[in-house]
Amino acid sequence: MGPKMEEVQGRELKEEYQEMTGASMLIQALGREKVDVIFGYPGGANLSTYDEIYRTGIHHVLARHEQGAVHAAEGYARVSGKPGVCVVTSGPGATNVVTGIADAMIDSLPLIVITGQVATSAIGTDAFQEADVIGVTMPITKHNFQARDVEDLPRMIKEAFHIATTGRPGPVLIDLPKDVASASGIFNYEQSIDLPGYQPTVIPNKLQIKKLADAVTEAKKPVVLTGAGILHAHGADELMEYITKQQIPVASTLLGLGAFPGNHELFLGMVGMHGTYTGNMALHEADLLISIGARFDDRVTGNLKHFAPNAKVAHIDIDPAEIGKNIETQIPVVGDAKEALRMLNEYDGTPGEFSAWKEQLNSWEKEYPLWYKEEGESLKPQRLMEMIYEETKGEAVVTTDVGQHQMWAAQYYKFDNPNCWVTSGGLGTMGFGFPAAIGAQFAAPDKQVVAVLGDAGFQMTAQEMSILQELNLPVKIILVNNASLGMVRQWQELFYEQRYSNSIFPIQPDFVKMADAYNIKGWKIEDPNEMQVALREALDHEGPVLMDCRVEKDENVYPMIAPGKGHHEMEGIKP
Template sequence: MSAKTEIQYAQQTAANEEMKGSSMLIRALAEENVDVIFGYPGGAILPTYDEIYKTGIRHILSRHEQGAIHAAEGYARVAGKPGVCVVTSGPGATNVVTGIADAMIDSLPLVVISGQVATSVIGTDAFQEADMVGITMPVTKHNYQVRSVEDLPRVIKEAFHIATTGRPGPVLIDLPKDVSVATGIFNYENELDLPGYHPTVHPNRLQIKKLQDAVTKAEKPVILAGAGVLHAQGAEELTTFAETQGIPVASTLLGLGAFPGEHEQFLGMAGMHGTYAANMALHEADLLISVGARFDDRVTGNLEHFAPTATIAHIDVDPAEIGKNIETHIPVVGDAREALKSLVEMDGERGDFTAWKNTLHEWKTKYPLWYNEDDETIKPQRLMEEVYEATNGEAIVTTDVGQHQMWAAQYYHFNKPNRWVTSGGLGTMGFGFPSAIGAQFAEPDTPVVAVLGDAGFQMTAQELSILQELNLPVKIILVNNASLGMVRQWQQLFYEERYSNSLFPIQPDFVKMAEAYNIKGSRIDNLEEVRGALDEALAHDGPALIDFRVTPDENVYPMIAPGKGHHEMEGVTP
């Protein structure tokens, strides 16, 4: 949006003039500093799209609503501000439900505007009618159906506030077509009045003191950093606290980047495919400080064996998460950054963790991540190492879900926050590519690499059209093992190698697919060509796709099998 357009909006807003609901919506988005919208038009939302046409606000047309919502997620993850998605009623709206659920479980701030049939026919099974309030209630932080145009400015203002405060999450605004064309007074100056919504930002000082005292008394403390650190923009405070107190740090999958990946105190990712050092640190710790992590089952393994000797301290802005899965001894409700700032300012007495650090260093040295080297075929682990080196660790990396996701998490070291974009809690295939598009809009000058499986890519491959249209310089790295890799791995390990519908004997020609969209494409089959292909793609000023044919039967290790604890990891050594 041009500066002129923004000034015009400000002038018109101040005048409290009468306008249509569709105009109110676009002007409210300007008030919220929205610079890009992802969406797909249709009948019920046409008044809004007409306003988009007249005002020139930047809109990215996805080729499927799923692409729009995942792009909005990628934007939100990297920009740290709400992603905005606009779709029509009925199938347009239901096509974004998966993305809304994905954002809900991963705590991403979204504002989703869905068109709706006119209020006079709601409930009559009208053409392209769907009960989006009922459908999305379980997977939104809050949702609205606007029945009066006079309510629209208040609803939009509340939606952005709710999406971004406390624990972030998606908010849906269901907008009937007749409300879009009705007129009313636009007033965006009113104070927010949400008597039942007051997230706790600043933690209780006494609980912070209890936690600091526990650190002083501990002999084997460890910090588990989750995505809440990133949402709170608390990476700097986490690093300061950990360094000052000398506490080692492990990370959840979504917390990668909250603490520098190459820092000597970093133990790696914890959980099902985490490092030996990180998982054993959780198992042996006498103090576990969880910051912005929700103790999901992929992190904890068997709860009976989780951190059996540790005092559990849990910092979280959402009080519902504290004690939900793991008994918590020191609960700290509040914003992660504010809690960490309080701990740094308290500057408590340091404990002596020398013996603990020596043990951890021994584990890291003796049991590193490993794979069997091959001088000819492309090992996916080696490919991720090459991607890391080729990008100097500076790229934004997005992924789909599965083996390639785990290899990227293991072998790409995230030294800065908001460089890792992946679907965690819902595990949504098709997420990786469109989220890369959103990430590129969030940071146009930063390289964006979409690490994708051959299966997940095909779920949203139509979004190649956006790269073609806008010459968006996203680089697509296909980790092509001709299978549903993680499904195949589980079938091998737990289903006596019955590969039911997980192998792809026939695939499309991905290079030709890219070229059909006028995108640079190449196929690499041997190791010696990997680095050259990566360097060439990264130097190209437009989009590029590389189809890397990796070892098809490679598995992700180490691994905590279902029902096992951290101390029962498999594949720790070759």
């Protein structure tokens, strides 16, 4: 995996106020920010930066496509909690990371994206490999900079890390023209950050905390909805303390999985379009909904007219723009999720009494569990997810693309630990899961990383297998192969009278041969009776592995809330 992280972090840095080039300033600043790995791809406009990478030996991972680099940086950020750093060149290099930037923006992932740019004298002339990356990325970054003076660069980098990692995390882009990168100036990284217009509220208002605590006392049917904001705030321990104390049932958004243990007796499962019956009905029947770090997107709420119709809504979020944006909120709490939970835990209020409510929830769980039919000779994808959970004992870092396999993983893999679930939520990006697994492995080198991928999404970034080959990263690729764009096919079956327009693959590559071409061990598994033994062997293998698991082609994801329906109108809740 290249140089050890402590060797990179412990590298001796140059003296403050020394004269150096812009490229040298960049690498020095990354060292000051304790960056231990960079994902990127060189080109004409960032050669000065790559020359400095060569000279200093900072750990760089060469992606085989810029999209792979930015998704790897996202995976690193999700698992480590630190900003992922991505370096690419100008023009097509910059535009190739746009999807990853948008993905990170909507999922609140801290990224530092450094793009090369043509010389300042050529900007605006349609020069070779020029693109207006500032204009392109302004709507999908938390902030972006273009360096025009080399001595502004240290300040920009320091501000970029501050903005990306404070408040609601997000991507920040620094556009570095080639002449600024090669120009010389004084490196000053000790200057203080002064951003009067950017002052995120971290500590919640005590009065609002009291209102929330009093609402819990008065409630009969409360539910806590966990979102990714708890994970970004590192607030899982505080959440456990709060739930243990108050005995409130917990449901999760897709990105909030792992904030609360999936096997806990108070956990109701994921909510939303493919959530559990119990979780969705809990939202529908609740008289108090406490949302922590979730943004009430459409896949969670269903039809807004029917969302939590009986509930008083309390919303804890560090981004005030999210509160009241989609759902009317009676108790707004602006602040960091960890701090809000800490204050709730310190509040000496009267506990509520929810025994009847919990009996109702237990009854629903017994009557309407997740289900699938184990019939025929094909491997059921749901059973595959259960096997992965059993063989990893729930301790793996799991990454996915988007689609049916993503939903099955969310339903059947019980995430007991935070920061072990890496998926593309808001943007729903195919091709995300595999390079994200590479970034996750760098973030957690001692953990088992399993990339659960669809056969379609994998082909969008499969070239990143070169990284596994080059560095012998022990990522395990599990292809949930149904020879189709599974979720597209499901919607065409249900809503387009089975007109399967361009969603079924008439021919596929030999994935095992693809793995062999990269000197990666590969299996093709069709017999469900052979799956568990093969999976165990794959997970025990020291190096990277690709398993082509041929699953039932016509299997659909249930339960399902159809478009325009509410939580109480789920389909497929029983066989």
